[in-house]
Amino acid sequence: MKKWLLLFLIVPIAFIACNRKKIHKVERDITITPKNAVTRLELDSMQMERYISGQQLGDSAAQYLRNFYNSRNFQFAWVGEKGLTEQARVFYTLNKDYVTDFQDSSLLDSGLYQKMELLMKQDTIFKKADSSLANLDLQLTRHFFNYVANAYAGKVDPEVIQWHIPRKKLNATLLLDSLMANKNTKIDDWEPVNQQYKLLKKELLRYYTFQKSGEWEKISLGKQKRYQQGDTGLTVSMVRQRFIALGDTLLSDTLPEFDLALKTAVKQAQQQFGYRATGNIDASLIKELNVPVQQRIEKLLINLERMRWMPAMPAGRRILVNIPDYQLHVFEDKEITLSMGIVVGKAANKTVIFSNKLRNIVFSPYWNVPASIVKAEVLPAMKRNRNYLSSKNMEQTGTSNGLPQVRQKPGDNNSLGRVKFLFPNSYDIYFHDTPAKSLFAEEKRAFSHGCIRLSQPVKLAEYLLEDQKQWTPAQITKAMKSTKEIWVGMKKPVPVFITYFTAWIDRHGRLNFRDDIYGHDQKMAEQMFLSSVKGLTKAPAIAQLKSK
Structure with missing residues (x-):
């Protein structure tokens, strides 16, 4: 040599x-x-x-x-x-x-x-x-x-984002x-990465090719509030061209009209951004299409980092919640067998990111009102109206630290609805029914004090208890109308993962983006990128990850 x-x-x-x-x-x-x-x-x-x-x-x-x-x-x-x-x-x-x-x-x-x-x-x-x-x-x-x-x-x-799901364990040797x-x-x-990571990485590489072509031209909604099938104009034409640039191969760039194919593409895009699929071009869709490529790249990098943290998913049944998507999914191995809309904690009462095992279903539950809510809401109302507790089907069970201990009895107006699902944790987070059904019609559903409200709690109860033959749909309905709590233990506890992803690939192979409702993306951007500012970065070049 x-x-x-x-x-x-x-x-x-x-x-x-x-x-x-x-x-x-x-x-x-x-x-x-x-x-x-x-x-x-x-x-x-x-x-x-x-x-x-x-x-x-x-x-x-x-x-x-x-x-x-x-x-x-x-x-x-x-x-x-x-x-x-x-x-x-x-x-x-x-x-x-x-x-x-x-x-x-x-x-x-x-x-x-x-x-x-x-x-x-x-x-x-x-x-x-x-x-x-x-x-x-x-x-x-x-x-x-x-x-x-x-x-x-x-x-x-x-x-950094109070992520309490145990990290993936790796043995480098x-x-x-x-x-x-x-x-x-x-x-x-x-x-040692999961399939979701691999799919999202492919999208990252695709967005790098978009970046090489320069930033998107801004699309203006113009004087109209929305465009629908049959309309024409510059906005319609630019939206069509944007979808083609993003890879929609079913659209023709020679048609200036808002045709059925464009309406289908608009519906699909609205679903990918978490909006109601109206099929009309509106301000919400234009806002998403105008997000700079650089910001999309950074969002992809941030979510790929989170996917590195995720442990291997257990075989069999599991429940996965994605907070920014306002959705709960039940998996059987790799297949989604049940999905439903959820309400999560508002920004001031963030739903915690963690994992545990669902062990109990409680029909006709009491709601033990948290001390923070008693102090901020219940006690002032009690002082204004001495009949407040009875009017809300509540009762005082004692005192603690100078505050009344209050619980709401089972009933149609109980804040937990007619059933709750428990996976014991120190954050006092669980799934539950709710009498406020109208909230599920909202696109953005961050309204709770931290717990997760379910749009279809009965379906979840029936699904989870299908291996306990005594719990027929009729028996579940009866238990939900009881005046006393009824506890049911799971034969096999079900793993629950409450996650936070603002970009992922759905079951149809489509890239989804969601709003950073708790500001977690921004916190991670400050750790990952050199030129981080509010709203991620403004640097035109690809952001460099900070060295440890």
């Missing part, structure tokens, strides 16, 4: 340390020998210790390295006799694509890229391992651990082992 190449390879590279956690020691695997190893190049344990000392690695980061190389009997992982292994080339491409796709400069190491590119270009045979090659192999392993921690686990602390074990690794199958 040429001396200048050796000197180049020996230049040290600094890496970000892996997340600190307790790492158990892995014994040396002596079954791996030069005869059955992928490469005959071996790492000297003292070379590894010198590297650890020179890089000043923390205990857990050092143990990651020791365990990995112990498990390979100190065989090289990335460099073979003929240069970089196939796995190293795969990782090289994977890392570069990630940096490009997510504009994440923290994982861009030009020096490392140059070393790898030199080895890929050089027609060199390595007969033995020297310190420069050993350092390169160690550096690549460290970089891989860093890559996994950022690209698949996420860079932003979920606590096992991921590295699986990459090393398969020479023909299919990266799409190997990457």
Whole structure:
């Protein structure tokens, strides 16, 4: 090997340390020998210790390295006799694509890229391992651990938006082992990300192509408040052109008229933005079509980051709520079997993002009025009207901290309606019925004190109790008209995930966007992007993710 190449390879590279956690020691695997190893190049344990000392690695980061190389009997992982292994080339491409796709400069190491590119270009045979090659192999392993921690686990602390769903658990060493074990690794199958993440990433790349063509031309609604089928004009023409640019292949750009095909496209777009599908071009649709491409890209990046946090979904039945979509979905494995509209907490009483298991259904429930509501609403009303409690079917059950303890008895006017669904948590959040049915006609439904109101609670109760034959629809109806609480335990608790996504791909393969009703996108933008301002960023260039 040429001396200048050796000197180049020996230049040290600094890496970000892996997340600190307790790492158990892995014994040396002596079954791996030069005869059955992928490469005959071996790492000297003292070379590894010198590297650890020179890089000043923390205990857990050092143990990651020791365990990995112990498990390979100190065989090289990335460099073979003929240069970089196939796995190293795969990782090289994977890392570069990630940096490009997510504009994440923290994982861009030009020096490392140059070393790898030199080895890929050089027609060199390595007969033995020297310190420069050993350092390169160690550096690549460290970089891989860093890559996994950022690209698949996420860079932003979920606590920024009070996200209390347990984060996805990743074992970087096992991921590295699986990459090393398969020479023909299919990266799409190997990457520890869910299908929703993969689909949303494709949309991100598509929006980059839009950005290259320049920002959208602003569409004006003009003097009309709305346009409907049969209308013509500049606004109609521009909306048609925008849909074609976004990929609607069913529209023709030669027709100036608002025809049936355009009406169908308008309905579809309204659904994708969370509006009622009227089929008319109105101010709400124009507002969404005028959102700059840059802001859409940032929203996609923010939601991809959240998707990195999501744990693997359990098999079987589960309930998923998406707060900005005002929707609840029941899944059976990958299929949605029941959906309904919901009302969530208003901005001042945000619904908490967390997960738990639904364990009980309570028919004809009491509503134990929270102390905050007693203090702010009930107590002042009691002072104005001594008959207030009886007029609201309420009763005082005691006192606590100088405040009356109040509950509302079962009945048609009970604030929880006729049924509630409990998944015990410290946030006092649950699903429930409501007498205020008119709120479900609203497009934006953030009205509650934090709990989640259901538009079809009876359907959910029937669905969840279908494995308990005594709970027929007639029996459920009877229980909902009782004057006393009736508790029913679930035979098998159902996982519940209350999430917050403002961009995702629906079951029809269409990209959806929703408003950031709690300002969580903005908080994450301040962590992720260099030039964050209110309303995400105004920077015309693609935002760069902050380095840790």
